[in-house]
Amino acid sequence: MDKRELGLFLRSRRERLSPQDVGLAPGPRRRTPGLRREEVAVLAHISTEYYVRLEQGRAPRPSSEVLAAISAALLLTDAESEHAHLLAGTASVQSRLHCRDVRxxxxxxxxxxxxxxxxxxxxxxxxxxxxxxxxxxxxxxxxxxxxxxxxxxxxxxxxxxxxxxxxxxxxxxxxxxxxxxxxxxxxxxxxxxxxxxxxxxxxxxxxxxxxxxxxxxxxxxxxxxxxxxxxxxxxxxxxxxxxxxxxxxxxxxxxxxxxxxxxxxxxxxxxxxxxxxxxxxxxxx
CATH class of the missing domain: 3.30.450.180 (Beta-Lactamase)
Incomplete structure (x- = not known):
């Protein structure tokens, strides 16, 4: 699990979303762009503390189910969701070296x-x-x-x-x-x-x-x-x-x-x- 890169990636995807994108009321003016961490946690049905630790690179590896819920909350595309699973080490296969031999x-x-x-x-x-x-x-x-x-x-x-x-x-x-x-x-x-x-x-x-x-x-x-x-x-x-x-x-x-x-x-x-x-x-x- 690449904790640092996973945290940075999740943060970058969170900051590109607005409350309206996920069906939330805009509420008062926000000092920082994107959704709040607690809003992502609510949408993913996980604790705010755990999600904050994920973004900070301090949390243990999430399960595939938790990461899928976070991906859905952040409206990740299939490619982005796959990337998150790769960073978290929950993808099905990770090869050691990329292949250079052509058939x-x-x-x-x-x-x-x-x-x-x-x-x-x-x-x-x-x-x-x-x-x-x-x-x-x-x-x-x-x-x-x-x-x-x-x-x-x-x-x-x-x-x-x-x-x-x-x-x-x-x-x-x-x-x-x-x-x-x-x-x-x-x-x-x-x-x-x-x-x-x-x-x-x-x-x-x-x-x-x-x-x-x-x-x-x-x-x-x-x-x-x-x-x-x-x-x-x-x-x-x-x-x-x-x-x-x-x-x-x-x-x-x-x-x-x-x-x-x-x-x-x-x-x-x-x-x-x-x-x-x-x-x-x-x-x-």
Whole structure:
């Protein structure tokens, strides 16, 4: 049980709610945002003292039933409730290390996809496998050291410059938020994995933007349906985004494609022919 993180998470969720959100009268003006602790305790049918100790990181581990009641009182989403259970140590399974091995069938599938850029990321955004079109659209991952294939580092720590900030994508701010939410879940799911712990600490120490987003304790982000890349050879390319969870390994299969016959599909087809070789030293206008 990570008492400190559980307390901070519960507090962050409590402070975002108003009495009206949970069917309570607003009452007199409040000095602090959100519900009062005693209101959460009443809604969850637990003692105020115990809930206060939970937020302060001083309480013993709650049962699954108590945590479910608190989740309901705080109107947590399924993702947020799962995160709370992970922090409390009441989730059904907690793996020691996150998985970095990609199934051979998935690697073979990537190579067979027609005019679709595809790649696989780990639970902490390491790019583990990719096809040629993904390399042409983004960068030649094979030429990078493994540590430099991490998209979280690229999003928050890469120096500003041509194509250094996430390949000129249109949704960089949303992607950064997605990175933080997934890393927070990974930190709770793999609390003893040094790779997970060290990456989070590196980002918190060296990126004020990451540190700011981390303090929000969000564990859910809006899905990305489309994304535009600003590419130095073919210009702007807008793609449909599909992210499929490989649940047995806690990995993501990310696919970028474009409608058949569209200008964007033609751009992807051209990149498929050109490959990633010209992008060794890319530049943007």
């Amino acid at each position: 051979p069938s998935i690697v073979a599938l990537l190579q067979r996809l027609p005019q679709t850029a595809g790649f696989v990321t780990s639970a902490i955004f390491d790019v583990l496998a990719w096809n040629d079109l993904a390399a042409a659209l983004m960068e030649d991952f094979g030429s990078l050291d493994p540590a430099d294939r991490n998209l979280a580092r690229k999003a928050f720590l890469a120096p500003a410059g041509p194509r250094e900030t996430m390949y000129g994508i249109s949704d960089e701010a949303a992607f950064r938020h997605r990175v933080v939410t997934r890393l927070r879940v990974a930190g709770a799911r793999y609390p003893s994995d040094p790779a997970v712990r060290d990456l989070i600490e590196e980002l918190r120490t060296n990126s004020s933007d990451f540190a700011r987003l981390w303090e929000r304790h969000d564990v859910q982000s809006a899905p990305t349906l489309t994304k535009t890349f600003r590419h130095p050879l073919v210009g702007d390319v807008t793609v449909d985004c599909d992210s499929l969870t490989l649940s047995d390994r806690d990995q993501q299969l990310v696919l970028y494609s474009a409608p058949h016959g569209s200008r964007d599909a033609e751009a992807l087809a051209l990149l498929d022919v050109l490959g990633s070789a010209p992008l060794q030293s890319p530049s943007l206008s």
